[in-house]
Amino acid sequence: xxxxxxxxxxxxxxxxxxxxxxxxxxxxxxxxxxxxxxxxxxxxxxxxxxxxxxxxxxxxxxxxxxxxxxxxxxxxxxxxxxxxxxxxxxxxxxxxxxxxxxxxxxxxxxxxxxxxxxxxxxxxxxxxxxxxxxxxxxxxxxxxxxxxxxxxxxxxxxxxxxxxxxxxxxxxxxxxxxxxxxxxxxxxxxxxxxxxxxxxxxxxxxxxxxxxxxxxxxxxxxxxxxxxxxxxxxxxxxxxxxxxxxxxxxxxxxxxxxxxxxxxxxxxxxxxxxxxxxxxxxxxxxxxxxxxxxxxxxxxxxxxxxxxxxxxxxxxxxxxxxxxxxxxxxxxxxxxxxxxxxxxxxxxxxxxxxxxxxxxxxxxxxxxxxxxxxxxxxxxxxxxxxxxxxxxxxxxxxxxxxxxxxxxxxxxxxxxxxxxxxxxxxxxxxxxxxxxxxxxxxxxxxxxxxxxxxxxxxxxxxxxxxxxxxxxxxxxxxxxxxxxxxxxxxxx
Amino acid sequence: xxxxxxxxxxxxxxxxxxxxxxxxxxxxxxxxxxxxxxxxxxxxxxxxxxxxxxxxxxxxxxxxxxxxxxxxxxxxxxxxxxxxxxxxxxxxxxxxxxxxxxxxxxxxxxxxxxxxxxxxxxxxxxxxxxxxxxxxxxxxxxxxxxxxxxxxxxxxxxxxxxxxxxxxxxxxxxxxxxxxxxxxxxxxxxxxxxxxxxxxxxxxxxxxxx
Numbered sequence: 001x002x003x004x005x006x007x008x009x010x011x012x013x014x015x016x017x018x019x020x021x022x023x024x025x026x027x028x029x030x031x032x033x034x035x036x037x038x039x040x041x042x043x044x045x046x047x048x049x050x051x052x053x054x055x056x057x058x059x060x061x062x063x064x065x066x067x068x069x070x071x072x073x074x075x076x077x078x079x080x081x082x083x084x085x086x087x088x089x090x091x092x093x094x095x096x097x098x099x100x101x102x103x104x105x106x107x108x109x110x111x112x113x114x115x116x117x118x119x120x121x122x123x124x125x126x127x128x129x130x131x132x133x134x135x136x137x138x139x140x141x142x143x144x145x146x147x148x149x150x151x152x153x154x155x156x157x158x159x160x161x162x163x164x165x166x167x168x169x170x171x172x173x174x175x176x177x178x179x180x181x182x183x184x185x186x187x188x189x190x191x192x193x194x195x196x197x198x199x200x201x202x203x204x205x206x207x208x209x210x211x212x213x214x215x216x217x218x219x220x221x222x223x224x225x226x227x228x229x230x231x232x233x234x235x236x237x238x239x240x241x242x243x244x245x246x247x248x249x250x251x252x253x254x255x256x257x258x259x260x261x262x263x264x265x266x267x268x269x270x271x272x273x274x275x276x277x278x279x280x281x282x283x284x285x286x287x288x289x290x291x292x293x294x295x296x297x298x299x300x301x302x303x304x305x306x307x308x309x310x311x312x313x314x315x316x317x318x319x320x321x322x323x324x325x326x327x328x329x330x331x332x333x334x335x336x337x338x339x340x341x342x343x344x345x346x347x348x349x350x351x352x353x354x355x356x357x358x359x360x361x362x363x364x365x366x367x368x369x370x371x372x373x374x375x376x377x378x379x380x381x382x383x384x385x386x387x388x389x390x391x392x393x394x395x396x397x398x399x400x401x402x403x404x405x406x407x408x409x410x411x412x413x414x415x416x417x418x419x420x421x422x423x424x425x426x427x428x429x430x431x432x433x434x435x436x437x438x439x440x441x442x443x444x445x446x447x448x449x450x451x452x453x454x455x456x457x458x459x460x461x462x463x464x465x466x467x468x469x470x471x472x473x474x475x476x477x478x479x480x481x482x483x484x485x486x487x488x489x490x491x492x
Numbered sequence: 493x494x495x496x497x498x499x500x501x502x503x504x505x506x507x508x509x510x511x512x513x514x515x516x517x518x519x520x521x522x523x524x525x526x527x528x529x530x531x532x533x534x535x536x537x538x539x540x541x542x543x544x545x546x547x548x549x550x551x552x553x554x555x556x557x558x559x560x561x562x563x564x565x566x567x568x569x570x571x572x573x574x575x576x577x578x579x580x581x582x583x584x585x586x587x588x589x590x591x592x593x594x595x596x597x598x599x600x601x602x603x604x605x606x607x608x609x610x611x612x613x614x615x616x617x618x619x620x621x622x623x624x625x626x627x628x629x630x631x632x633x634x635x636x637x638x639x640x641x642x643x644x645x646x647x648x649x650x651x652x653x654x655x656x657x658x659x660x661x662x663x664x665x666x667x668x669x670x671x672x673x674x675x676x677x678x679x680x681x682x683x684x685x686x687x688x689x690x691x692x693x694x695x696x697x698x699x700x701x702x
Binding site for chain 2: 027030031032034035045046047048051052054055058059061062065066067068071072081087088089093137138139140143155156158159162163166189190192193194196197200201204205206218221223229230231232234235238239249256257258259260261263264271273274275276277278279280281282283286288289290298300304305307308310313404407
């Protein structure tokens with residue numbers, strides 16, 4: 001992934017400010033609770049939801065199993081339909097391809113549809129360095145761009161801002177980027193949406209180059225699908241002469257028919273609608289309608305490393321609906337910025353450390369940014385067992401072991417800072433394999449229980465700083481069993 | 493080594509010891525939700541369109557020219573974009589200036605037009621969706637995007653299906669497709685839905701019988 005968020009402090013450190021910011025907590029609580037209830041109603045309308053979820057999971061697993069085959073098929077189909085396909089092994093390569101394509105058109109500005117892939121590669125900054133200005137056109141992305149801010153949610157990148165803050169950003173910043181905010185702009189959402197409409201319209205109408213991602217690519221037909229609400233997507237996909245789509249390699253579905261599953265599960269999971277207002281589907285180029293030139297950039301950037309992990313590869317099923325963020329008690333309190341990645345929330349906690357590796361402080365801490373309550377798994381429309389992957393990644397952080405980085409097999413060293421945990425686990429293993437010692441230890445612990453401190457000393461202090469130590473019983477369980485059952489009933 | 497070979501090589505190595513996945517995907521989900529007659533399906537479409545703030549009208553084929561005239565007049569439209577092969581009688585009572593979409597028309601030209609009237613390819617009752625496929629009665633994508641007022645005529649019951657799976661069966665992926673469910677909207681401010689951003693802020697759907 002890009003260096004945008006490198007040097008981020010660990011999750012607990014980054015979350016500390018957010019947890020103490022009452023405005024942010026209020027904004028997040030309000031937004032996530034609103035969408036949570038709506039989603040539950042939208043999902044309840046379909047009595048075959050569980051079967052759709054299972055089918056979605058199976059389609060994605062099948063695609064991932066034969067990803068090489070389907071990638072080649074997408075390439076063939078898009079090329080046959082008049083598009084040009086490029087391959088990018090990492091973020092830097094994707095950005096260079098896009099910058100070169102834009103420069104070849106002679107243009108110095110582009111309009112962008114909200115796209116996680118280009119956020120992940122840091123495309124806007126890369127274009128800026130080449131003298132190309134990228135205008136974000138999704139309302140929330142616009143709020144983030146104008147505010148010089150970072151996105152904090154997959155679907156609603158400005159979820160951390162309330163209407164009053166948005167009005168202030170529009171008033172002070174819109175003039176710098178183009179048409180200023182209307183006089184007397186209030187904080188009603190309808191007026192704010194109108195201000196965005198006016199501000200962006202001139203940019204859409206004159207745009208010569210559009211940049212997008214895609215929600216799905218259909219291997220058999222070469223069709224790309226963009227699901228959106230505002231119409232900014234349609235503007236960017238149809239008005240410019242050149243369209244460049246940067247799409248993660250895991251976005252493939254094999255057949256046209258497969259869309260029937262995801263077009264039912266994605267809108268209900270993300271915006272809690274039966275269907276989102278606009279979905280655009282295009283196959284290469286069409287004479288006389290839409291862009292004359294179409295480029296597809298297939299992006300790896302850590303996805304194949306993720307694919308190599310038996311447990312972790314299920315994260316590649318993700319269709320970026322963000323339902324897991326909206327139900328997560330940790331996300332609700334910590335906010336999206338603490339995750340130090342464009343992918344926040346539970347899915348981010350398993351995706352970022354796999355795409356980027358667990359080398360940095362933030363990535364090594366992300367698998368711990370969870371209470372493992374499992375709500376994310378329950379709502380996931382492709383049944384990603386996020387808690388399972390979190391535990392797997394915790395193991396990788398603490399113990400190290402084999403992994404794949406940039407296509408190469410490596411053996412990761414155990415992360416620093418987990419020495420006490422490793423020592424405790426080693427001691428536990430020894431004790432559990434030596435029953436005599438375990439019994440003696442338990443008795444000793446029970447007899448000395450009045451002398452135990454309330455918090456742990458040394459490296460255990462941080463652990464007991466936010467947790468109560470378990471109370472030690474006066475008599476170990478095994479002694480109690482022996483005494484009350486007299487060693488019978490299989491107590492051997 | 494090209495990046496193409498590099499990426500494909502990484503994929504193959506990652507999958508080297510993964511067992512084959514021969515089982516077909518079990519599609520035991522429903523082809524449609526609930527059992528309805530043709531009339532009830534049209535009712536459901538009307539209800540779901542209205543639920544997402546499209547304005548729904550119903551009439552017979554004979555009444556259509558008058559209904560379209562009334563809708564454009566009520567919107568105060570001085571001009572209307574006409575797709576290349578819109579049935580000519582649809583607009584015979586309309587006073588507004590007809591603007592024909594030409595290859596040379598710029599987005600700015602379209603921005604000065606008040607309304608657009610089109611047919612559609614298919615409508616989906618369960619989701620309240622109309623789908624355009626760029627056929628000659630619908631025109632290229634930009635004409636239903638830039639003008640602020642879109643009137644879409646749906647022939648019922650033939651153009652109406654119940655569900656998303658049924659709609660996909662009827663559509664040709666080679667054509668550029670636009671699925672429209674209500675006027676443009678956003679949930680970006682506090683995750684609350686607001687209608688009217690970049691696409692047409694008013695969507696009127698006329699369900700025509702006969």
